[in-house]
Amino acid sequence: xxxxxxxxxxxxxxxxxxxxxxxxxxxxxxxxxxxxxxxxxxxxxxxxxxxxxxxxxxxxxxxxxxxxxxxxxxxxxxxxxxxxxxxxxxxxxxxxxxxxxxxxxxxxxxxxxxxxxxxxxxxxxxxxxxxxxxxxxxxxxxxxxxxxxxxxxxxxxxxxxxxxxxxxxxxxxxxxxxxxxxxxxxxxxxxxxxxxxxxxxxxxxxxxxxxxxxxxxxxxxxxxxxxxxxxxxxxxxxxxxxxxxxxxxxxxxxxxxxxxxxxxxxxxx
Amino acid sequence: xxxxxxxxxxxxxxxxxxxxxxxxxxxxxxxxxxxxxxxxxxxxxxxxxxxxxxxxxxxxxxxxxxxxxxxxxxxxxxxxxxxxxxxxxxxxxxxxxxxxxxxxxxxxxxxxxxxxxxxxxxxxxxxxxxxxxxxxxxxxxxxxxxxxxxxxxxxxxxxxxxxxxxxxxxxxxxxxxxxxxxxxxxxxxxxxxxxxxxxxxxx
Numbered sequence: 001x002x003x004x005x006x007x008x009x010x011x012x013x014x015x016x017x018x019x020x021x022x023x024x025x026x027x028x029x030x031x032x033x034x035x036x037x038x039x040x041x042x043x044x045x046x047x048x049x050x051x052x053x054x055x056x057x058x059x060x061x062x063x064x065x066x067x068x069x070x071x072x073x074x075x076x077x078x079x080x081x082x083x084x085x086x087x088x089x090x091x092x093x094x095x096x097x098x099x100x101x102x103x104x105x106x107x108x109x110x111x112x113x114x115x116x117x118x119x120x121x122x123x124x125x126x127x128x129x130x131x132x133x134x135x136x137x138x139x140x141x142x143x144x145x146x147x148x149x150x151x152x153x154x155x156x157x158x159x160x161x162x163x164x165x166x167x168x169x170x171x172x173x174x175x176x177x178x179x180x181x182x183x184x185x186x187x188x189x190x191x192x193x194x195x196x197x198x199x200x201x202x203x204x205x206x207x208x209x210x211x212x213x214x215x216x217x218x219x220x221x222x223x224x225x226x227x228x229x230x231x232x233x234x235x236x237x238x239x240x241x242x243x244x245x246x247x248x249x250x251x252x253x254x255x256x257x258x259x260x261x262x263x264x265x266x267x268x269x
Numbered sequence: 270x271x272x273x274x275x276x277x278x279x280x281x282x283x284x285x286x287x288x289x290x291x292x293x294x295x296x297x298x299x300x301x302x303x304x305x306x307x308x309x310x311x312x313x314x315x316x317x318x319x320x321x322x323x324x325x326x327x328x329x330x331x332x333x334x335x336x337x338x339x340x341x342x343x344x345x346x347x348x349x350x351x352x353x354x355x356x357x358x359x360x361x362x363x364x365x366x367x368x369x370x371x372x373x374x375x376x377x378x379x380x381x382x383x384x385x386x387x388x389x390x391x392x393x394x395x396x397x398x399x400x401x402x403x404x405x406x407x408x409x410x411x412x413x414x415x416x417x418x419x420x421x422x423x424x425x426x427x428x429x430x431x432x433x434x435x436x437x438x439x440x441x442x443x444x445x446x447x448x449x450x451x452x453x454x455x456x457x458x459x460x461x462x463x464x465x466x467x468x469x470x471x472x
Binding site: 009013017019020021039040042043046051054057059060061062064067070198 | 371439
């Protein structure tokens with residue numbers, strides 16, 4: 001040291017770097033505190049040394065830090081480092097030490113934040129599971145309803161086919177009409193009928209239509225079809241004695257009353 | 270003319286994006302002045318300007334993301350609480366923030382040696398260049414990397430142990446097993462070279 005000044009300017013850099021220790025360090029610090037020229041040199045050395053920070057690999061903070069910061073300045077609390085003293089550039093020796101006030105908050109943060117995240121994840125998981133189970137339950141309900149409907153139909157078919165009161169009416173091809181044959185099972189009490197037959201496919205823009213012709217009253221439409229093998233069952237008014245059944249050729253979509261030629265016909269004996 | 274102070278009630282990210290144009294142009298000194306008037310947008314602008322730089326050095330020293338983010342948040346919170354602690358006539362804000370960040374990180378790193386943390390923390394820091402813009406930061410980053418890359422490997426290792434781990438001459442010697450005199454020579458040579466290289470680049 002010459003007149004208290006460091007003999008070499010790089011001493012300021014070494015001091016700023018934190019490499020100096022002991023008497024050497026204290027001597028330069030003490031001198032810089034009372035020498036404006038050396039204080040300026042030390043400030044410049046701190047700047048040069050601070051630039052070494054830029055050699056650190058880039059590590060951007062998460063967006064949550066800024067959000068917490070803005071929330072913190074609005075609340076006015078020092079949540080991140082509650083143990084800090086007011087001097088921003090000074091770090092108390094106890095900062096971060098076990099037992100310091102901030103340690104308790106950090107422990108709570110270390111426990112509560114992961115716990116809250118885990119709870120949120122669990123809530124989302126359970127909610128999604130619940131949604132999936134709801135969907136499965138709805139599908140099961142629909143499937144069960146469909147099965148019950150099919151079972152009911154099967155029971156009706158079985159009852160129609162085995163009932164003593166069911167009659168079978170063969171439908172015969174009429175002269176000059178497309179080739180075909182069919183029969184109808186009819187139960188007046190049940191109000192049920194089943195058609196089973198096969199006719200040459202209907203011409204374009206035409207359709208076949210099955211009619212129940214009651215003893216009294218107008219013919220009742222029992223379905224339209226295009227030909228080839230067909231079979232179906234349908235409900236009709238109960239207690240309506242049939243006189244005969246017939247298949248006519250009608251405009252596509254069918255008609256409210258028979259208008260076309262009779263293709264098949266069978267009388268109830 | 271600087272933008273008039275305004276108070277924002279929106280979230281931080283909205284606040285930043287809505288004010289981006291005006292804040293990018295504002296100088297550090299102007300933003301500090303606005304912080305003294307409790308302008309949240311000014312703090313958000315300074316955060317945007319320097320958070321990555323500070324976070325990088327904090328992470329390099331601590332290698333602990335959570336601890337780094339705690340310190341980063343607290344540095345800006347203290348800046349909000351006491352903006353007058355920064356004296357623009359005595360140095361540059363980013364230099365001052367970098368010194369604080371490094372001191373805080375090393376203090377955390379060496380918490381079992383309280384004296385080390387208590388030695389650190391300075392107020393007057395002069396950077397040879399203005400790095401208020403992202404472009405200037407990038408240019409300075411390139412210069413620093415070139416300067417460090419130009420050092421012999423053993424000198425560079427000593428510099429990094431001193432700067433990023435806060436080790437003194439004797440602690441570096443103990444860590445590396447090299448003689449104390451060798452460590453001193455290496456560090457002295459390194460800082461002389463860095464000073465010359467960085468000054469040449471700055472000029």
